[in-house]
Structure formats: structure tokens, C-alpha cells
Amino acid sequence: MTYLLLAEKPSAAKNFAKALGGMSGTFNGKPYKVQTLYGHMLEFVEPHEMVNGDDAKERFKQWTPETMPWDASELTWKKQAQVTTSPTGIQSSKAKAIADVAIAARGASAIVIATDKDPSGEGQLIGWEVIQAIGWKGPVKRLYFIDESEKELQNGFMNIQDLPSYDKDGEYVKADVRSRWDFLSLQLTRLSTHAARTQGYRVVVRQGRLKSVMTKLVADQLDLVKAYKKKPFYEVKYKDNKGNVFSRSYDEDRDRFRFENKADAEADARKYGQSKVVQDSVTRKETPPGKLLDLGGLASILGAQGYKPKEVLATYQKMYEAKIVSYPRTEDKFISTEQFKEMLPLVPKIAAVVGADMKLLTYRELRKTHVKDGGAHGANRPGKNVPSSLDSVKDFGPSAAAIYETLAKNFLAMFGENYVYNSIKGHIEKYPSFTATVSVPISLGFKAIFDADKETSDDEKSDDPISTGLGQSADRYVFEGVNKKPGQPTHKWLEKQLSRYEVGTGATRVSTLSEVTTGKTALLTDTRGKLNLTTIGEIAAVMLEGSLIGNPTVTEKLFNAMKDAGQFKMKPDAVLHTATELIKHDKEVFYRNAVKLHNKIGAPEPFxxxxxxxxxxxxxxxxxxxxxxxxxxxxxxxxxxxxxxxxxxxxxxxxxxxxxxxxxxxxxxxxxxxxxxxxxxxxxEADAYTAQTAPFPPEWSGYKFTANDQVRLRAGEKIKIKAISKSKTPYEVEVTFEIEKFKGVASWKIKPHFMERPKAATTKNTRKSRP
Incomplete structure (x- = not known):
């Protein structure tokens, strides 16, 4: 039996070839061939191409409020080869890549889906949709792996599993129903945009499962910040000779010792005098290291350091392909026993890279909070390729050193001892209602390495106050406080809100935040981790008031419904029906809210x-x-x-x-x-010309061509010119005059030929893939 292994991307195919002994051959007695995919290779056709009958085609083609929501039962869910557009506007189709799979499958006895295994089932969908596209009727199998190391890929090959038909494969069903639901949700963007434009706003207002929840959460928090009014209050407290504060527990409905003006509090203070401090108890306590980070937690920490989600995603992916960090899209918060054993010998090398003191890394037992079997890829952590230094990873991207240092220290904290401290409780002798609880550190343990809970907290005062113990006596004083001000929404804050509702995985949250904070249609801004609304975001927030798509509880239920579909507890059609009902509800909400835009946002810019x-x-x-x-x-x-x-x-x-x-x-x-x-x-069209007759540009990037330049370029020569970059920096580059495509349109253009920069061996393949 010859296996055709479908690798998710070229870099993965190369790793399979390295692990198994070539792009084809025999391993462990089984013949195989490796075939590369390029991520998703198919996409849904336009909705009007998915329905039957002229009336239906015309109706679905219109994308007007009157024709939405669509009747999802009319859609055939037809797909076509994906067409992508490069940053320079050149379009390319995956049709040839799909045809290559069909050719490779001719001599195969079984096709093996060897894509990444991720929480969304996306890897399964990538494989199955190609298998369906080529009309394969033979056996389909699955190869799972934790990472792309030789050992793991070999182990995966030796444990290839049979798959049922695609409609009985839960991972595929979950991913497929999600992709269909998201396709139906495109109507929300059209409706939201149209509703805004009825009021004169010439913008595209994007909506979606996760982006709408993010926008609404940030908008609601900003409203709380804006509505906040400082209300000072005064009350009597005690402070001992070591600076510890003793206060009374306050119940707003019952107690009357908190005053609006200082004079009343000072009058209350005259009832109290100096007193001794009584120590009630001393309890020795221990705290284990904080949880291992997922990509969402990691990105939120780096966001506060000024690294954007998009950059962190891209850099992390490159580092993963070089095996310097682990699989990015995991939802595991722990590692397996086997992974623990594999990483244990690397602890000294990793510690040396990030400057962690080996004297602190003395814990070698399996922590139940960190090591548990049953996961897939394991939590985000350093990879098996340990870099020589933090400087050596900087070529991967601006955030590479910060990614590795944070991830490594978080991982190493697991090998630190527990934080040990004494929790001391006491009260004021004469007035026992005044109490204090202080923490006296005995051993910092893991906190001297990395404290994940503190790093991911959005509260700067997340720890108990550190003390050297209670004093002997205390004096009363008038304390001035204010009602707590709502915090500015930050990446850390948003990550915590989404985690609380279990909306998306860490990786999907980061990729979506990257999407909504970049481009002309960005909904949010991200300034060193602090989030705010763009003008379009403000419009979207108004539209989302009272909506279902912006409600995190609704989205949480939707995610659970998709999981249920993958476990065959719920029919896929029933999940898709929720999209229709949601769109029907939110359509009315959008148009009702649109009339509020002028009052809440201000008049639109004249068009x-x-x-x-x-x-x-x-x-x-x-x-x-x-x-x-x-x-x-x-x-x-x-x-x-x-x-x-x-x-x-x-x-x-x-x-x-x-x-x-x-x-x-x-x-x-x-x-x-x-x-x-x-x-x-x-x-x-370009084919209407030759190099001699095509219109020739008089200038390119600040360089004006001479008559001699034009003659040489039209003759097919490559010439060197001195151009000027957008940043006004002069540079030399060789150019030719030839046909190029931009957004599918071919034309004669000046084409630059930049010299390739030498790359480190670990960064040979930096092709973008799914975040």
C-alpha cells in the first residue's frame, strides 16, 4: 500500500522528506509519497453560483437588504480553486496545485491527511476539501503529530489511523460548519455597511463572530471610562509602625463610617486613639507557578511592550517552522508527560539563553497543574532547537527575542520551587473591627524567574501587599479614597474577557485582533497594548447595540454548538439555522441603530x-x-x-x-x-503590444528614463538605475521592461529585480501559513 501524504505547506513537506528519507520512498516497510498543499486551496464560489434557477441566481446576486437573510437550504456550498492576490496585486490560482494532487494520487493506495491538528479542525478541512475536489474514492487516513521534529513525524507515520467518510469525521464536520456559518455571516457586513450608508457614512463596517464581540466589549468599556465621575470619600483607618494599614470591612447598605467630606471623617477620627496591634494568626502558604501561556496570553504581554498582534503572529510562525518554539495554534494549557521528559534535558541550555539562574530551577517533579496527558500539541513553549542567544533569533522578526524570552521564562518557572510566604492576620487591640492581612515572603521560588499570573493580569496591584510583619502599635488617620475608575481596555483586558466567555482560542483571538487593528477598515487601534475605537469602530459599536453578533454570551453558545456538531450532538443544518435567525434579528437592529449615528458619531464627511x-x-x-x-x-x-x-x-x-x-x-x-x-x-491588454510598441513610463520610483534607457529596456536588457524609496532613501536596483499582472490585469511595466538577502539556515522557509 502506497501512502500519499498531504502536507499542509512546503516547509512541512520538506520536514516530512527529511524525517522519512525523501519526498518518496519507503519508511518502516511502507511506501509513501509526500505532496505539498498550500494551506486552504479551495474557497466558496459567489452565492449566486451556489443556487439553481434564474430567479434564485438573480436574488442571491443582489446582496440587497430585501434579499437577506438568505435561505441557507438553497445553497449547494460549491467550491472552486482559491485565488489569492499578492501584495503587488498579482493574482494566482491554486488550480494547478490541486491538479498536482490529483496526478500524485493516481499511483496511491490511500491518501493520508498529514496537516496540522488544531482545535478548530482546520487541518482536517484543508485535507478533505482537496480530496473531494479531485474526486478520490479510495481510503483516507490521518497522520497526527505534535510538532514537525523528525522523531514526531516518524512516530506519526508509524501510527497512521483510518478515517471514516468525511461526513462522519467529527473534526471535518466541525470545521466545515464553521466555514459555512462564517460565509453566511458575510451578510452582516453588507447589511451593517448598507445601514450606515443610508445615513451618509461612506464606510465598510465589518462584522463577524469574533470581531464584533471584540468591538462591542471595547466600546462598552470605553463608555464606562467616559462616564466615570470621580467621587472622593473619607474614612478612618489605622497604620502601624511598619506601614501596614488596618481598615474595617465596608458594606454600602449597612455601614455609615465612610463620608463624602473630610470634616465628617475627622470628627469620626476623634473617637479613636493610639492602640497596640494584636497578631491573630500566622499561616504558612505556598503558591505554585502560574499557568503555561497560550498564544493569546503571550501576545497580550508583548502588546504592552509595543509589539502588534500581526507582527507577533508572523514572527512566531517563522520561529515555529525553525523548531525554536512549539506549535502556535494549540489550545492546551499543559504539556504531556512525554513532552516533559523530552524538554527536561534542555532546561540548562534554555536557561542560559534567557539568563535564568539554574540555582532556582530545582523542581523536577511532574506538576499536576502543568503536566497532564490527553492533549494534542501541548502548551506553547520553547522548541527543541535551542538558539545560541537571544540575539541569534532577531532575524525572525522584531518581536523574536521577546517571544523567546517570555515563552522560555514562563516554561522555566515550572521548574522553580513554589512561592512560600507567611500570611499574617491581626487587629487593633482597642478597636478589633480594624483588621489587616499581610504576606511575608519566605522564598520567592518561581517568582524570581517568571510570574505568569502577574504578567497577564490587567491589574497593576494583583498581588497581596508585601510586608516584613505586623508592627507593635498603630495610629489612626483619615484616609482619602475614590470610587474605582474603570480601566482603559487593553490587549490583556480583552484577552481576559474573551477567555472568560471561552470565545475562540488564544491563536484565533490574536489573529482576529490583528485583523481588526490593521488596514483601511480597521475597527480598533492598538497603541502599546491599549485599545481604542477607530471612526469605523465607533460606527460599528453603535450598530451593535442590542445585537446578537456583538453579544459574547451568544458567541460562546455558537462556539459550543459548533463543537456539538463535530461530536454529532447537533445537526450542522441546525447550527447554520442559528446564522439565519441571528442575521434576521440583527438586520432590524442595524437599521434601527443607524438613525442614531448622527447624534452619537457626528455628521459624516461629505462625499x-x-x-x-x-x-x-x-x-x-x-x-x-x-x-x-x-x-x-x-x-x-x-x-x-x-x-x-x-x-x-x-x-x-x-x-x-x-x-x-x-x-x-x-x-x-x-x-x-x-x-x-x-x-x-x-x-x-498587454498582448495587444510588443515590447517595442507598449506605452513606456517616463519615470519609475523617482528615476526619469533617458531615451537610451528606453531603447535598451525595450530590447529586453536589464539596466541598473538609481531610484528613491518612499522614505526618500536613494538605492540602486536593476530593472527590466516586461508584462506583469496587477489585480488580474496584465500590462507592460517596469519590474525591479532586488538582490536576495542572505538568510540564516533556520529561516529558509518563511512562507505565511495559518496563524
């Missing part, structure tokens, strides 16, 4: 419509209108007439985004944008 030109298109006799401006260039009246006659014109302008000068030839024609057909100036 200036682009100038339109109307006329008869001579070749067909049609009456049409089109934008007078294209890519920053305004057509003259003479050029408009030429376009209406169907003629080709040549224009020269300056790109409004890059500032580069360009020359383009084109004519009036029909175009398509987001499914909408329109008339406008369309650049001639």
Missing part, C-alpha cells in the same frame, strides 16, 4: 461624487455615462469625444497613490468590479 460624462457611444448607438477621471487623469472634452467614437487614445498622468508618472493607451469599454458591470476607460 464628492466623481464627475460623470454622458453621451452616445457611436459604435453601438448606446447612451451611457462614465467617469471623466481615470487613475488621476482627467479626460479633456476632445478626448471624451474620441472615446465616444470608439477610438484608442494615449494619456500621460501621475499615479495618485505612488506619484509615479505613467503613459497608457486605451479606449472606452465595459469593465467589471465586484460583479458590477460598468462603462469606463479600459487600458489595452
Amino acid at each position: 464628492v461624487e466623481k464627475e460623470k460624462v454622458e453621451g452616445e457611444y457611436v459604435p453601438t448607438g448606446e447612451k451611457l455615462s462614465f467617469n471623466r477621471e481615470w487613475n488621476g487623469y482627467a479626460f479633456s472634452d476632445q478626448e471624451v469625444q474620441k472615446l465616444l467614437r470608439g477610438e484608442v487614445i494615449t494619456i500621460e498622468g501621475k499615479n495618485p497613490t505612488s506619484g509615479n508618472l505613467y503613459r497608457a493607451e486605451g479606449k472606452l469599454a465595459k469593465g467589471k468590479f465586484k460583479g458590477i458591470t460598468f462603462w469606463g476607460f479600459q487600458r489595452l
Whole structure:
């Protein structure tokens, strides 16, 4: 039996090849072939392509409030090869990669899904959707591994498991119903955006399972901060000769010893005098190390240091691929016995890297709070490849050293002794209602290494006050206090709120926070871990008042429903029905809340419509209108007439985004944008030209081409020029003149050829993958 192993990404395929002895061969007596996938290789087609009948197609194509929510039972859930767009706008399809899997499967006896195992079941979905796409009817098996070390991949290969059909595979079912629910929830963004635009706000208001909850939680906390009014109060307390404070327990409904003005408190103070302190008890207590961090906890700590979630995700992934840190998307908060035994010999090396004192790392027993069997990948921790120093990991990204130091110290704290202290209780002899409890450290233990509970706490005063013991006597004084001010929402605070509702895993929370804090449609800002709302976020928050999608309790129930679907306790259709009901409810909420926007947000910025030109298109006799401006260039009246006659014109302008000068030839024609057909100036296709006839740009990145440059480039030569970067820094680069694609449109352009920077051996493959 020949196994075709489907690895999730090229780097994983290389690790399999290294562990098994090549991209194909025999291991442990079993023939195999390794085939790389590229993460998700399929995606849902447009909704109107998933329904039958002309009426249904037209209805689903409209995306209008009148046609939503959709009837999910009409959808066929058809998928197609995924199309991705690079940062430079070049589109590529996964169709060939899928075809390669089909070719590789021809000689296989069974296909083995060898993708990552994560809490969401995403790895299972990645494998199954390709298997379905190629029409495979043979056996399907599963290879699980904790990490991509040779030993683990070999162990996984020797323990390959049979899988049932996809509809009986719980991991797949859970992931599939989640992906369908999320596809249906796209309607919420359309409805929210449309509702805002009815009030004049020209914005895209994104909504979704996790992003809406994040936005609403932050908005509600900011409202509490804004509504806070300082209310001072005064009361009598005692302080002993060692600085310990003794106070009375206060019940707002019962007690009357807290005053609004100082004079009343001073009058109350005259009832009390100096007194001795009585020690009531001394109790020796121990506290074990804090929990192991997940990616959410790690990112929240680093956020306070100024590292953005997006950067932490990208850097951590690169470090994982180099086996310097463990699997990122785990939801385990503990490690297995086997993982503990594997990591134990590495403790001295890890400690040396982060400067932890080995004299503190004396605990070698298995802590029940940290070591437990039954997980998958184990908690986030250092990997088996221990770097030589923190400086040696900096090439992975700006946060690499901070990631490793935090993760390593958190892990090493498990080998520190318990924090030991005496808890001392006492009271004021003459007035026993005044009491104090103080902590006197005996041994810091793990706290001298790393205190995870303190680091992840959003409260700066999370510990008991440290003392040297109670004093002998105490004097009364008037204490001035204020009502507690709500804290500014931070990454740490948000992580704690989402964890409390068990909404998402640590990794999904980080990736979603990264998404909602970047880009033109960002909902939140993140400044050294402190969160605030963007203008779009403020609009979204108003829309979410009274909604279900913004309610963390509803989202918690939804996550549980998806888990139930994966355990066959709930039908997938029943889970999808919750989407329809939620959208139906929130649709009314969005439009009801939209009328409040002017009062709560302020008037929208005036929208200036682009100038339109109307006329008869001579070749067909049609009456049409089109934008007078294209890519920053305004057509003259003479050029408009030429376009209406169907003629080709040549224009020269300056790109409004890059500032580069360009020359383009084109004519009036029909175009398509987001499914909408329109008339406008369309650049001639690249294949209509040769290198000799294509419009040539007069300038590129601050460099103006000479006539000789143009001749050489049109002849296919590569020339070196002195360009200027966006930061106004001069640099040299070689360029050619050739066809390139941008957003699916091919055109003749200047193409730079940058020299590849030398990379360390551990960072050869830094391809982005799922966070």
C-alpha cells in the first residue's frame, strides 16, 4: 500500500522528506509519497453560483437588504480553486496545485491527511476539501503529530489511523460548519455597511463572530471610562509602625463610617486613639507557578511592550517552522508527560539563553497543574532547537527575542520551587473591627524567574501587599479614597474577557485582533497594548447595540454548538439555522441603530461624487455615462469625444497613490468590479503590444528614463538605475521592461529585480501559513 501524504505547506513537506528519507520512498516497510498543499486551496464560489434557477441566481446576486437573510437550504456550498492576490496585486490560482494532487494520487493506495491538528479542525478541512475536489474514492487516513521534529513525524507515520467518510469525521464536520456559518455571516457586513450608508457614512463596517464581540466589549468599556465621575470619600483607618494599614470591612447598605467630606471623617477620627496591634494568626502558604501561556496570553504581554498582534503572529510562525518554539495554534494549557521528559534535558541550555539562574530551577517533579496527558500539541513553549542567544533569533522578526524570552521564562518557572510566604492576620487591640492581612515572603521560588499570573493580569496591584510583619502599635488617620475608575481596555483586558466567555482560542483571538487593528477598515487601534475605537469602530459599536453578533454570551453558545456538531450532538443544518435567525434579528437592529449615528458619531464627511460624462457611444448607438477621471487623469472634452467614437487614445498622468508618472493607451469599454458591470476607460491588454510598441513610463520610483534607457529596456536588457524609496532613501536596483499582472490585469511595466538577502539556515522557509 502506497501512502500519499498531504502536507499542509512546503516547509512541512520538506520536514516530512527529511524525517522519512525523501519526498518518496519507503519508511518502516511502507511506501509513501509526500505532496505539498498550500494551506486552504479551495474557497466558496459567489452565492449566486451556489443556487439553481434564474430567479434564485438573480436574488442571491443582489446582496440587497430585501434579499437577506438568505435561505441557507438553497445553497449547494460549491467550491472552486482559491485565488489569492499578492501584495503587488498579482493574482494566482491554486488550480494547478490541486491538479498536482490529483496526478500524485493516481499511483496511491490511500491518501493520508498529514496537516496540522488544531482545535478548530482546520487541518482536517484543508485535507478533505482537496480530496473531494479531485474526486478520490479510495481510503483516507490521518497522520497526527505534535510538532514537525523528525522523531514526531516518524512516530506519526508509524501510527497512521483510518478515517471514516468525511461526513462522519467529527473534526471535518466541525470545521466545515464553521466555514459555512462564517460565509453566511458575510451578510452582516453588507447589511451593517448598507445601514450606515443610508445615513451618509461612506464606510465598510465589518462584522463577524469574533470581531464584533471584540468591538462591542471595547466600546462598552470605553463608555464606562467616559462616564466615570470621580467621587472622593473619607474614612478612618489605622497604620502601624511598619506601614501596614488596618481598615474595617465596608458594606454600602449597612455601614455609615465612610463620608463624602473630610470634616465628617475627622470628627469620626476623634473617637479613636493610639492602640497596640494584636497578631491573630500566622499561616504558612505556598503558591505554585502560574499557568503555561497560550498564544493569546503571550501576545497580550508583548502588546504592552509595543509589539502588534500581526507582527507577533508572523514572527512566531517563522520561529515555529525553525523548531525554536512549539506549535502556535494549540489550545492546551499543559504539556504531556512525554513532552516533559523530552524538554527536561534542555532546561540548562534554555536557561542560559534567557539568563535564568539554574540555582532556582530545582523542581523536577511532574506538576499536576502543568503536566497532564490527553492533549494534542501541548502548551506553547520553547522548541527543541535551542538558539545560541537571544540575539541569534532577531532575524525572525522584531518581536523574536521577546517571544523567546517570555515563552522560555514562563516554561522555566515550572521548574522553580513554589512561592512560600507567611500570611499574617491581626487587629487593633482597642478597636478589633480594624483588621489587616499581610504576606511575608519566605522564598520567592518561581517568582524570581517568571510570574505568569502577574504578567497577564490587567491589574497593576494583583498581588497581596508585601510586608516584613505586623508592627507593635498603630495610629489612626483619615484616609482619602475614590470610587474605582474603570480601566482603559487593553490587549490583556480583552484577552481576559474573551477567555472568560471561552470565545475562540488564544491563536484565533490574536489573529482576529490583528485583523481588526490593521488596514483601511480597521475597527480598533492598538497603541502599546491599549485599545481604542477607530471612526469605523465607533460606527460599528453603535450598530451593535442590542445585537446578537456583538453579544459574547451568544458567541460562546455558537462556539459550543459548533463543537456539538463535530461530536454529532447537533445537526450542522441546525447550527447554520442559528446564522439565519441571528442575521434576521440583527438586520432590524442595524437599521434601527443607524438613525442614531448622527447624534452619537457626528455628521459624516461629505462625499464628492466623481464627475460623470454622458453621451452616445457611436459604435453601438448606446447612451451611457462614465467617469471623466481615470487613475488621476482627467479626460479633456476632445478626448471624451474620441472615446465616444470608439477610438484608442494615449494619456500621460501621475499615479495618485505612488506619484509615479505613467503613459497608457486605451479606449472606452465595459469593465467589471465586484460583479458590477460598468462603462469606463479600459487600458489595452498587454498582448495587444510588443515590447517595442507598449506605452513606456517616463519615470519609475523617482528615476526619469533617458531615451537610451528606453531603447535598451525595450530590447529586453536589464539596466541598473538609481531610484528613491518612499522614505526618500536613494538605492540602486536593476530593472527590466516586461508584462506583469496587477489585480488580474496584465500590462507592460517596469519590474525591479532586488538582490536576495542572505538568510540564516533556520529561516529558509518563511512562507505565511495559518496563524
